Amino acid sequence: MSTLIVTAHPDPDSLTHQAAQRLQEALGGAATVAHLAQEGFDPRFTPDDRRTYLGQQHPDPAVVAEQERIDAHTDLVLVFPVYWWSVPGLLKGWIDRVFITGWAFDLGDDDRIAPRLGHLTAHLLPISGTSRASFARHGYAQSFDTQIGHGILDYCGLQRGATAFLHDSESTEPGVVARELETAVTAVVTAVGTAPTRPGEPPA
Numbered sequence: 001m002s003t004l005i006v007t008a009h010p011d012p013d014s015l016t017h018q019a020a021q022r023l024q025e026a027l028g029g030a031a032t033v034a035h036l037a038q039e040g041f042d043p044r045f046t047p048d049d050r051r052t053y054l055g056q057q058h059p060d061p062a063v064v065a066e067q068e069r070i071d072a073h074t075d076l077v078l079v080f081p082v083y084w085w086s087v088p089g090l091l092k093g094w095i096d097r098v099f100i101t102g103w104a105f106d107l108g109d110d111d112r113i114a115p116r117l118g119h120l121t122a123h124l125l126p127i128s129g130t131s132r133a134s135f136a137r138h139g140y141a142q143s144f145d146t147q148i149g150h151g152i153l154d155y156c157g158l159q160r161g162a163t164a165f166l167h168d169s170e171s172t173e174p175g176v177v178a179r180e181l182e183t184a185v186t187a188v189v190t191a192v193g194t195a196p197t198r199p200g201e202p203p204a
Contacts, residue, residue: 001193003031003075008091010037015169016127019181020079023125026189034069036090041066043093053101066098075121075161075192081169082128085140086147095152104156115157122153123161123188129170141165162191 005023009016017035024031036043042062051057059067070076080091087095101107106114126144128135135141145163153160164187166180 001030001075002073003027003077003192004070004073005031005033005077005079006036006091006094007033008036008078008080008088008094012038014081015166015177015181016079016081019125019127019166019185022181023077023079023185023188026185027192032073036094041090041094043090043097045093045096049097049100055101059100059103060097063097063100066094067103070098070120073120075123076158077123077125077161077188077192079125080127082126085143087126099152099156113155115155118157118159121159121161121192123191124148124163125166125184125188126163127166127169130167132165132167135165135167161194162187164188 005020007016007020011017012035020033020035024033048057048060049063052059052063058064078087078091080087083089086092098104103116105116108114149160149163164184166177166184168176168180171177
């Protein structure tokens with residue numbers, strides 16, 4: 001079993017990077033980290049990406065490299081700050097460019113989706129400045145699951161692992177952030193290597 005941890009944050013001293021480092025330490029030698037911002041991944045969906053989507057040319061080598069890096073692991077963990085109730089633009093662009101037809105899914109003759117990433121288990125560690133109570137009040141947990149869990153993971157057939165929010169990331173109360181961090185890391189570590197409870201299904 002091996003795990004790829006992917007972050008999307010411009011500040012190497014951020015809590016996002018601290019969470020990724022703590023997770024890597026907890027998983028031991030079986031985990032590697034990809035810091036998209038520090039590696040300079042370009043999230044812009046270009047005309048070439050559009051032509052790739054239409055089957056008119058091969059993917060950009062940078063995109064193929066990301067796909068190959070993911071394929072070399074059994075588990076994928078996305079660690080990211082919650083921006084405007086969603087993933088940062090960098091991470092969304094990475095998904096837009098990398099999780100494409102011919103690798104993440106195929107389109108059948110009847111236009112039905114044929115997911116291709118069933119061999120991979122995905123885990124999410126979103127970092128939010130708000131509390132669990134706020135998430136419940138606004139219905140964000142459900143909307144997040146619909147957008148990210150069902151709309152991306154299930155669509156591509158990834159197995160569902162842990163979704164472990166790190167809440168109250170901007171709290172000034174001593175110990176709160178540390179406790180939230182350890183809770184989230186423990187949830188992901190426990191789920192890594194464990195058979196998922198159900199396979200993902202693409203939206204109809």
